[in-house]
Amino acid sequence: MIENKKFQSAYNFAFLDERTKREIRRKILKAIALPGYQVPYSSPEMPIARGWGTGGLHVSLAIIGRKDVFKVIDQGSDASVNACSLRQFIERMTGCRTTVDTAEATLIQTRHRIPEEILTEQQILVFQVPQPEILRGVERLETRTRSMHAEADYSKLWVSLYEAYVRYGSLMRGAGYPVRVNGRYMMSPSPIPRWDVPNLSDARCLYLFGAGREKRIYAIPPHTVVEPLEFEDVRFRVEDWGATACAYSNARDAFLDEIYEDDSSRKFVVNDSNFLDKLRTGPRPPQRLFRNPQ
Amino acid sequence: MNDMALNSGWLLRVRGLTKIYGQPDGDSIARTGPQASTNICPVTGAIVACAGIDFDLYPGEVLGVVGESGSGKSTLVQLLYFDQPPTAGSAFFTALDNGTTDLFTLSNQRRRHVRNHLLGMVYQNPRDGLNFNFTAGGNIAEKLIMAGSMNVASIRERSSNLLRQTEVPVARMDQTPRTFSGGMQQRVQISKAIANHPPLLFLDEVTSGLDVSVQAKVLDMIRQIQSELGISMIVVSHDLGVIRMLTDRTLVLKNGRIVESGLTDQILQDPQHAYTQLLVSSLL
Amino acid sequence: MARLLEIRGLEKQFLLHILNGKRIAALHSIDCEIEEGEILGLTGKSGSGKSTLMKCLYRTYLPTAGQILYHSASLGPVDLARADEHTIIHLRRTEITYCSQFLQVIPRVPALDVVAEPMIRRGADREAALGRAREAFERLGLPTELWDAFPATFSGGEQQRINIARAVISGPRFLLLDEPTASLDAKTKDAVIDMILELRQSGCSIALISHDAHTMQRLASRRLHLAEGRMEEEVHA
Numbered sequence: 001m002i003e004n005k006k007f008q009s010a011y012n013f014a015f016l017d018e019r020t021k022r023e024i025r026r027k028i029l030k031a032i033a034l035p036g037y038q039v040p041y042s043s044p045e046m047p048i049a050r051g052w053g054t055g056g057l058h059v060s061l062a063i064i065g066r067k068d069v070f071k072v073i074d075q076g077s078d079a080s081v082n083a084c085s086l087r088q089f090i091e092r093m094t095g096c097r098t099t100v101d102t103a104e105a106t107l108i109q110t111r112h113r114i115p116e117e118i119l120t121e122q123q124i125l126v127f128q129v130p131q132p133e134i135l136r137g138v139e140r141l142e143t144r145t146r147s148m149h150a151e152a153d154y155s156k157l158w159v160s161l162y163e164a165y166v167r168y169g170s171l172m173r174g175a176g177y178p179v180r181v182n183g184r185y186m187m188s189p190s191p192i193p194r195w196d197v198p199n200l201s202d203a204r205c206l207y208l209f210g211a212g213r214e215k216r217i218y219a220i221p222p223h224t225v226v227e228p229l230e231f232e233d234v235r236f237r238v239e240d241w242g243a244t245a246c247a248y249s250n251a252r253d254a255f256l257d258e259i260y261e262d263d264s265s266r267k268f269v270v271n272d273s274n275f276l277d278k279l280r281t282g283p284r285p286p287q288r289l290f291r292n293p294q
Numbered sequence: 295m296n297d298m299a300l301n302s303g304w305l306l307r308v309r310g311l312t313k314i315y316g317q318p319d320g321d322s323i324a325r326t327g328p329q330a331s332t333n334i335c336p337v338t339g340a341i342v343a344c345a346g347i348d349f350d351l352y353p354g355e356v357l358g359v360v361g362e363s364g365s366g367k368s369t370l371v372q373l374l375y376f377d378q379p380p381t382a383g384s385a386f387f388t389a390l391d392n393g394t395t396d397l398f399t400l401s402n403q404r405r406r407h408v409r410n411h412l413l414g415m416v417y418q419n420p421r422d423g424l425n426f427n428f429t430a431g432g433n434i435a436e437k438l439i440m441a442g443s444m445n446v447a448s449i450r451e452r453s454s455n456l457l458r459q460t461e462v463p464v465a466r467m468d469q470t471p472r473t474f475s476g477g478m479q480q481r482v483q484i485s486k487a488i489a490n491h492p493p494l495l496f497l498d499e500v501t502s503g504l505d506v507s508v509q510a511k512v513l514d515m516i517r518q519i520q521s522e523l524g525i526s527m528i529v530v531s532h533d534l535g536v537i538r539m540l541t542d543r544t545l546v547l548k549n550g551r552i553v554e555s556g557l558t559d560q561i562l563q564d565p566q567h568a569y570t571q572l573l574v575s576s577l578l
Numbered sequence: 579m580a581r582l583l584e585i586r587g588l589e590k591q592f593l594l595h596i597l598n599g600k601r602i603a604a605l606h607s608i609d610c611e612i613e614e615g616e617i618l619g620l621t622g623k624s625g626s627g628k629s630t631l632m633k634c635l636y637r638t639y640l641p642t643a644g645q646i647l648y649h650s651a652s653l654g655p656v657d658l659a660r661a662d663e664h665t666i667i668h669l670r671r672t673e674i675t676y677c678s679q680f681l682q683v684i685p686r687v688p689a690l691d692v693v694a695e696p697m698i699r700r701g702a703d704r705e706a707a708l709g710r711a712r713e714a715f716e717r718l719g720l721p722t723e724l725w726d727a728f729p730a731t732f733s734g735g736e737q738q739r740i741n742i743a744r745a746v747i748s749g750p751r752f753l754l755l756d757e758p759t760a761s762l763d764a765k766t767k768d769a770v771i772d773m774i775l776e777l778r779q780s781g782c783s784i785a786l787i788s789h790d791a792h793t794m795q796r797l798a799s800r801r802l803h804l805a806e807g808r809m810e811e812e813v814h815a
Contacts, residue, residue, distance in 0.1 A: 147402065151402050151406060152403075153403075155410075159433075160428075231444055233445050233446050355664075510685035514687060539684060542667050556663060557638070560637060563633070564640050566593075568595030568596070571595050
């Protein structure tokens with residue numbers, strides 16, 4: 001029996017061993033130093049399958065401290081199975097307090113959304129990223145995409161945008177709209193809706209992106225300029241629901257989900273569950289809104 | 295344009311351009327060439343695609359490169375268009391740093407700038423020059439975007455003008471070139487190649503594989519573009535008829551070496567080298 | 579009169595590698611001069627070397643030995659036998675024009691454009707050049723329906739008129755004329771002769787080959803006779 005206290009718990013704090021954490025932290029620092037640049041990292045095995053948020057989990061576990069208050073959202077919801085399991089896992093591995101309140105959390109792991117409520121200097125948002133390579137759609141070879149990034153050769157991406165416009169009459173790209181970070185690297189903002197894209201720019205919080213399967217970490221430091229790709233005469237636009245309002249809160253100006261009922265009727269509901277709760281129970285939380293160009 | 299030829303000197307100066315595939319030894323170049331009638335080194339098996347190529351190209355000039363298959367003529371333009379790196383040699387281009395910088399010493403980024411702004415290439419196979427996943431307009435847009443055009447309306451206007459100039463129906467601008475005829479694909483390639491008004495254009499066997507009437511149309515278009523825009527061109531062809539029609543001056547290549555160079559009508563009517571005489575006398 | 583061209587000791591041999599290195603001597607030590615504004619007629623039997631001499635002057639043939647000193651308006655004295663190719667190309671575009679009896683047909687280019695092209699190349703306005711081309715066609719009696727047609731299918735006489743119109747309107751300083759009237763009727767022949775005389779009036783010097791006595795008599799200010807590649811006699815017109 002080993003007496004040392006260190007060996008009395010089954011796992012190290014936050015599951016990862018300290019050397020692995022240190023490696024991931026180093027990569028995170030590098031990512032912050034080079035906004036939008038994809039930093040390769042070790043991506044160790046986790047007790048969940050790759051593709052289920054391992055990248056986000058690596059980042060969260062590497063940076064979480066005992067005083068952090070943790071929140072997980074999956075497509076805007078705190079209550080999905082995936083969000084619950086991840087929250088539970090982190091709670092068990094760290095003993096940290098968890099929350100569903102966006103304002104209260106210091107560390108938020110997210111899949112495919114940015115909370116509607118403004119995030120502050122006190123908060124870090126960690127994205128789970130399925131495909132970090134924004135150029136993958138136009139170039140299949142990794143060696144080529146790497147040199148394209150290195151040389152800032154993004155003409156193919158622009159052409160694909162031009163082609164989308166020619167084919168569909170608008171810059172249709174539902175999620176994962178390409179953005180240029182700090183005037184240099186083109187980046188995939190993970191599949192967040194266009195609605196969330198303007199919130200990446202000049203934010204008060206730190207954004208970290210982890211792609212476990214693809215073994216990449218990248219970051220957008222606070223107050224970094226992030227521009228969605230657009231032409232001079234064909235501009236970037238966020239989703240627009242017209243006069244439609246949320247069926248529960250009657251709110252507009254939030255990302256709405258379209259929900260089909262069993263009787264095939266449909267309604268629109270605010271996607272961010274914590275934001276919806278707050279709308280229904282108290283004053284509207286602070287929010288940053290983007291107005292589409294005329 | 296024509297008078298500039300003498301005042302401003304050369305546009306492109308190529309010296310000692312060499313491309314060897316495989317593992318050559320010190321004597322591989324000496325063991326190959328027209329005198330050995332091969333470009334494969336008998337000792338090492340290295341393939342000397344071209345070696346010691348020297349020439350100057352003048353502004354507004356059309357230079358022909360002839361030779362049989364495997365003579366190294368396509369390799370020559372591919373090296374100059376950075377499709378592959380040369381084994382040795384240098385190339386100076388007055389459109390870049392006034393001709394003081396060797397093109398082969400450029401960083402990838404500057405190389406791409408030269409490729410997109412200062413050079414144009416039309417390949418024998420349209421698949422090499424066009425992206426068939428993009429529309430015809432998108433293919434041209436790629437060049438325009440690389441040159442900093444960020445306005446869809448003006449990109450589309452310029453693309454349709456280019457297509458009109460090369461006689462591609464503008465109505466087909468938003469279709470992929472996959473559905474086009476061979477001659478039309480070639481004309482889209484030419485539109486793309488001249489989109490940014492490059493001072494130098496490479497044409498690699500552009501009319502091979504096209505039927506005679508389409509061939510005549512493409513050649514006529516190239517002549518027109520040349521006389522209207524004054525672009526310098528390097529025309530690679532095994533077809534002496536194409537060379538006669540388009541070029542002022544011609545290099546004759548055999549086994550990767552220049553065996554003769556001169557005025558095109560002199561090469562065709564008074565060839566000096568045994569190989570050129572054979573080539574000319576084989577003309578239909 | 580100033581001297582335009584001096585030929586000294588010009589030799590041309592053809593070395594035929596495909597005939598086991600056989601040598602054919604075409605010109606032997608040719609010496610002659612052409613003055614500015616003169617029309618030098620070259621006479622002699624077929625195969626006597628007249629066309630070879632013309633082609634040596636145009637550098638379509640590479641002279642084997644000797645010197646062809648041409649006094650260029652823009653470049654000063656140039657040895658056409660040795661000058662580098664770019665100088666020759668420059669001179670061909672600006673000063674020296676060669677007009678053979680055969681038309682080098684360019685596929686799918688209409689007759690008017692074929693004729694206007696060299697003038698446009700020399701910097702003329704396209705409409706002005708086409709106007710001059712129409713004028714020349716009219717004088718040479720080329721049927722109007724042919725003006726916009728492709729010359730590939732034209733008769734020998736029609737093609738020849740296109741060639742002459744092309745050479746004349748480009749306004750050369752030195753014109754090499756090889757059988758300009760060979761397949762033309764008497765009336766057209768006279769029109770061609772008149773046009774050439776006008777060109778000479780404007781200061782152009784011309785070297786002329788013609789088997790037609792009438793053409794030679796009306797045009798040549800001086801004649802040289804060639805036989806078996808040698809200059810035989812000088813005949814004053």
